[in-house]
Amino acid sequence: MTKILTGLQPSGTLHIGNYLGSILNWHDTVNEVPNAQAFLTIVDLHAITIKQNPDALRQQIYELAAVLLASGVDYKRHVVFPQSANPDHTYAGWLYTCITPMGWLDRMTQFKEKKQKTTEYKESVGAGLYAYPTLMAADILLYDADLVPVGIDQKQHVELTCDIANRFNSLYGETFRIPEFKTNKETTKIFDLQHPEKKMSKSDQDDAGRISLTDSSDQIRKKIMRAVTDDENEVRFDSEKKPGISNLLVIMAAVTGRKKEDIATEFRTAGYGAFKGAVAEAVITYLSPVQQKMRDYLDDIPQLQQILDEGAARAHSISHPKVLEAVTKMGLYLHG
Ligand code: AMP
Ligand code: TRP
Numbered sequence: 001m002t003k004i005l006t007g008l009q010p011s012g013t014l015h016i017g018n019y020l021g022s023i024l025n026w027h028d029t030v031n032e033v034p035n036a037q038a039f040l041t042i043v044d045l046h047a048i049t050i051k052q053n054p055d056a057l058r059q060q061i062y063e064l065a066a067v068l069l070a071s072g073v074d075y076k077r078h079v080v081f082p083q084s085a086n087p088d089h090t091y092a093g094w095l096y097t098c099i100t101p102m103g104w105l106d107r108m109t110q111f112k113e114k115k116q117k118t119t120e121y122k123e124s125v126g127a128g129l130y131a132y133p134t135l136m137a138a139d140i141l142l143y144d145a146d147l148v149p150v151g152i153d154q155k156q157h158v159e160l161t162c163d164i165a166n167r168f169n170s171l172y173g174e175t176f177r178i179p180e181f182k183t184n185k186e187t188t189k190i191f192d193l194q195h196p197e198k199k200m201s202k203s204d205q206d207d208a209g210r211i212s213l214t215d216s217s218d219q220i221r222k223k224i225m226r227a228v229t230d231d232e233n234e235v236r237f238d239s240e241k242k243p244g245i246s247n248l249l250v251i252m253a254a255v256t257g258r259k260k261e262d263i264a265t266e267f268r269t270a271g272y273g274a275f276k277g278a279v280a281e282a283v284i285t286y287l288s289p290v291q292q293k294m295r296d297y298l299d300d301i302p303q304l305q306q307i308l309d310e311g312a313a314r315a316h317s318i319s320h321p322k323v324l325e326a327v328t329k330m331g332l333y334l335h336g
Contacts, residue, residue, distance in 0.1 A: 001034050005031065005145035005179075007043040007083065007136065010060040011052070012202025014067055016211040016283070017190035019290070020254045023071045029077070029149045038078040039092050039143050039315065040068060045083045045090065045135060049128040050114070062298060065308055067213055068324075070293035075307055083139065085312035089318040093327055097131050104160060110153065125232035137161040142319035144177040144236065152183050172329040188254045193227040196243035213291060217284045224248070224280040225273075229252045230267055235267040235275050245272070252279045255286035 006026065030038050047057060061082055068080060083089050097190040105111065113129060126134075140148055140161050148158050165176040190200045194209035204210060211220055229244040237242050237260055239246040255262040267275040299306050327334045 002033050003039065003143060003145045004033060004149060004150055005039040005041070005143055007041045007046065007139050008064060008068075009047055010042050010044055010064045011050070012048045012058065013207075013210065014060075014063055014213045015028065015098070015190075015200050015202065016213070016287070017188075017200040018072070018202065019067065019287075020251075021187040021188060021211060022184075023067065025184050026149070027071065027073075029182070029184075031149075033147070038073075038075065039048040040078060040080045041139055041315075042080075042082045043136075043139065045169070046132060049126065051134050054096045055222035061213070062301065062304060063294070064302055067290075069304075069307065070090070070118065070290050071299055075311060077198055079311050079314050079318075081311035081315045082308055083292065085308060086315045086319060088142055088316060088323045089135060089138045092142055092319075092323055092326065093131070093135035093271065095330065096134040096137045096141075096168070099167055100134050100137075100160075100164055102212055104163060105133065108156060108160070115305050118176050126225060133160045134164065137164045140179050141165055141176040142322050143315070144322070145179045146177070147182050148179050150182055155181055156182070168221075168326070170328070171287040173327055175329060188250060190251060190254075191243060191247040193223055193244075193247070196228060197246045211287075213287070213294065217288065220284055220287070221280045224283065227276060229272055233271060235272070236264050237261065245275075246277045248276065248279045252282050255282050 008022070009096050026040070027040075030036050043059055044057065044061055049061075055177070065080065065082070069075060073080060111132065114129060115125060127239055137160065140158070142163070148161075150158060158179065162178050163185075165178050169175055190196050192200045192209035194205065194206065200210050208223060208226065210222060215223070227244055227248060230242050232242070235245055235249070236242065237246050237249050249260040250264050252258070256263075268280065324334065324336065
């Protein structure tokens, strides 16, 4: 059995770009590997390395869980759980923090970038942002993961995880499996409807450029009808000169399974209004069943919690022997 593990941040508003670019990609990866067991963890402990509003965070955890389940993740076969529901992650994270040289953490580009974004970071950024990769190492190493499919921006963190595992193994004896990084394959990249030169983003203050998974059909229709385009009136794919129209073609292709060239041919002279209307209807038709399932999960939080708690219990039953093995080798007290 091949163990595939990934972590998803419950931060910001989930949008159609996350769904098409990340969640569907996860399904493809798992389906490509024969006899795979996947671990999907909602990394809420990573989310708090940056300031979060508690109510919003809780809601984002539920929404992310609901989307994963609505997308068809088989939660009985795979293991879906919030990171904070298995305390072994923070426990092992501390062990790794203690054996990770600061020089390794200093090199992490994500930390350097995030710290730069915050002025006077020494006063306002918690040390958790610095230790972030050691917690990520725990997510991965506790389950003897074989494969870690993540975006290229996370490659350095996975490499650091391998370094930490090797260091532990050489200090205390063979304990942790060395995982393999797997780049997410090229996925559909969706751009902002109002600023089609930049990616649709979870964190953008302005909601007009983003199709959120919780938007109603009416909101989706309005946002697409108001999408920024150009002053020609010809529907064709040209991401340089016509980023707005090209983005709509990519979206329509992704949700219908058709080729964007065929769609462009069909709508070439139809006018932007008619084209946008067709894109909106295609998106609504595609998203509605997923959104309905998502709402069903969100309308029954106790059931959702039960699924997540069961996932966490299964995760714990796998990670705990690993933690015990590590602490015993290190000479700590913890027992069964
Ligand atoms: P983020 O929203 O940046 O936390 O990213 C979560 C996941 O969604 C990552 O795998 C991203 O690659 C993917 N993703 C985020 N935004 C987009 C987008 N606009 N188009 C396609 N994929 C995206
Ligand atoms: N750091 C990852 C990100 O920002 C999320 C993450 C946390 C993760 N733990 C993980 C990804 C373990 C893969 C494996 O996207």
